[in-house]
Amino acid sequence: MGDRGATPILNWYLYTYGVTTACLFAGSRLLAPPRQAVLGGNGQALLAALGTVLAFVLLNIEIADYFTEVGARPLTFEFSGNFGRDMTYSIAWAVFALGLVAAGIGKRISSARWAGIVLLCVTLAKLFFHDLARLGQLYRIGAFLGVAMIAIAASFLYQRFLAGDLKRDEARPDSKPDEVRGPP
Numbered sequence: 001m002g003d004r005g006a007t008p009i010l011n012w013y014l015y016t017y018g019v020t021t022a023c024l025f026a027g028s029r030l031l032a033p034p035r036q037a038v039l040g041g042n043g044q045a046l047l048a049a050l051g052t053v054l055a056f057v058l059l060n061i062e063i064a065d066y067f068t069e070v071g072a073r074p075l076t077f078e079f080s081g082n083f084g085r086d087m088t089y090s091i092a093w094a095v096f097a098l099g100l101v102a103a104g105i106g107k108r109i110s111s112a113r114w115a116g117i118v119l120l121c122v123t124l125a126k127l128f129f130h131d132l133a134r135l136g137q138l139y140r141i142g143a144f145l146g147v148a149m150i151a152i153a154a155s156f157l158y159q160r161f162l163a164g165d166l167k168r169d170e171a172r173p174d175s176k177p178d179e180v181r182g183p184p
Contacts, residue, residue, distance in 0.1 A: 008062075008066045009065075011065065013061050013062060017054060017058040018058060021054045021055045024047050024048070025048065028045075028047035028048040032044070049111075052100070052112070056096060056119075059092055060077065063085065064076065064077050064085075066088075067084070067088070083134060083135075086131050087131060087143070090123055090126055090127050090131055094120060094146075094147065096119065097117070097120035097123060097150075098116065098120070098150055098153055098154055099116070100112050100119065101113055101120070101154050101157055101158075102116075103116075104116060105157050116154075120151070120154065127147060131143065
């Protein structure tokens with residue numbers, strides 16, 4: 001990457017990547033229908049996806065920058081050697097995944113929900129196979145409780161908002177499963 005930022009969090013990484021991420025999300029909002037068709041594809045969805053990926057990259061850059069020593073030349077991404085950094089990655093990824101699930105439910109975007117679920121699964125795999133191996137018993141219990149709270153929050157969001165929508169769709173007489181529907 002580049003030199004470590006002079007101050008943690010509020011640095012040139014946040015400015016550069018943050019402004020670009022904000023512009024991608026603003027562009028996505030401005031490409032509202034019927035202007036969303038760009039080069040035969042959905043430009044609105046593409047810009048929103050790129051903004052989400054860049055926000056995740058920024059999150060990881062800021063964590064790496066925070067835990068890189070002052071004066072160190074390159075910004076390095078490491079997943080071993082520093083317990084605080086490893087757990088910060090896991091917690092940040094889980095919160096980001098929960099945000100994706102919540103945004104996907106709120107805006108009714110299934111791809112955001114699935115991306116959040118996949119990221120949460122990757123986070124759980126990292127936690128179980130990498131982080132927990134180096135934890136003591138008390139910290140291990142705390143990590144399990146933290147992950148359990150995030151998983152419960154995600155399941156609550158699904159149960160609260162998606163289960164009601166599915167029941168309402170099934171209750172409507174004009175709503176049929178895709179297999180039952182005939183040609184249009």
